[in-house]
Amino acid sequence: MSLKGRKQKFSIFRGEGENTSLEEYDLELDEGMVVLDCVHRIQHEQEPDLAVRWNCKAGKCGSCSAEINGKPRLMCMTRMGEVIEEMEEGTSLEIRPMASFPHVKDLVTDVSFNYEVAQRIKPINGPSSMDWEFNQMEADRVQHFRECIECFLCVNTCHVLRDHGKFDEFAGPRNLVRLAQYEMHPLDQEDRIPEIKNEFGVEYCNITRCCTEVCPAGIQITDDAIIPLKERVVDRYYDPVMRIWRKITGKKVRM
Numbered sequence: 178m179s180l181k182g183r184k185q186k187f188s189i190f191r192g193e194g195e196n197t198s199l200e201e202y203d204l205e206l207d208e209g210m211v212v213l214d215c216v217h218r219i220q221h222e223q224e225p226d227l228a229v230r231w232n233c234k235a236g237k238c239g240s241c242s243a244e245i246n247g248k249p250r251l252m253c254m255t256r257m258g259e260v261i262e263e264m265e266e267g268t269s270l271e272i273r274p275m276a277s278f279p280h281v282k283d284l285v286t287d288v289s290f291n292y293e294v295a296q297r298i299k300p301i302n303g304p305s306s307m308d309w310e311f312n313q314m315e316a317d318r319v320q321h322f323r324e325c326i327e328c329f330l331c332v333n334t335c336h337v338l339r340d341h342g343k344f345d346e347f348a349g350p351r352n353l354v355r356l357a358q359y360e361m362h363p364l365d366q367e368d369r370i371p372e373i374k375n376e377f378g379v380e381y382c383n384i385t386r387c388c389t390e391v392c393p394a395g396i397q398i399t400d401d402a403i404i405p406l407k408e409r410v411v412d413r414y415y416d417p418v419m420r421i422w423r424k425i426t427g428k429k430v431r432m
Contacts, residue, residue: 180209180261185206186267187272188202189216189271189272190272190273190283204219206257210256210257211252211256212255212257212260212270213241228283231252233253236254239326239329240328243273244274245272252272254393274286275288276339277334277335288329291332291349297372298352298377301367302365302366319361319362322396322402323358324396326394327351328393331388331389331392332349335350337349347377348378348379350403352377353377353382353403354396356402360405370410374413379403384399
């Protein structure tokens with residue numbers, strides 16, 4: 178599809194506090210444009226006070242997260258040609274801020290919740306000796322989690338937080354990935370299972386895989402991080418064989 182000279186309507190969420198609305202804009206497109214290019218052109222030509230968060234424009238910083246026609250996406254990685262093909266002729270492209278987080282202004286939200294939770298997570302506790310050995314599969318598994326760019330699209334689409342507001346009980350997909358990264362590190366010696374169950378609420382997740390579907394880094398959040406964490410909680414607290422073993426040995430589970 179050729180974009181050069183094509184006219185496109187945009188509906189962009191504007192305002193702050195209770196004074197918010199969708200504002201309409203018309204824009205002439207160029208070839209190769211992504212949604213963030215269009216927002217920048219509107220900002221430059223029509224609305225210089227339009228607030229939008231961005232940084233790298235290369236899908237690596239996670240700053241430009243938004244909801245584009247109702248789908249959580251990175252604006253810098255969403256090509257206009259692909260979006261227009263999904264739309265009906267003559268309709269307006271709608272851009273809204275992420276709905277799960279407190280709104281600041283226009284397309285900007287306050288995502289500090291994620292960092293506040295991260296501060297409560299115990300860091301890696303490795304051996305003091307430097308004779309570290311582990312296989313490549315273990316290294317690849319941990320590195321897979323480190324590919325997260327902290328766009329928080331997974332948190333935005335998580336119904337436990339978005340629809341039910343369990344911010345005090347549930348750490349969210351991004352921080353469950355962080356916990357998995359630490360828990361599955363081959364040299365880590367810390368025990369975080371009680372916190373994963375009680376403080377970070379892994380049991381609230383019911384495996385809808387919505388977080389995995391929106392991850393721009395391709396991290397298998399549900400299968401590789403959340404489900405293994407759930408399995409560890411089950412092994413610790415609900416496995417009947419382990420209950421018998423603890424009763425026989427007299428060993429107590431840390432609550």
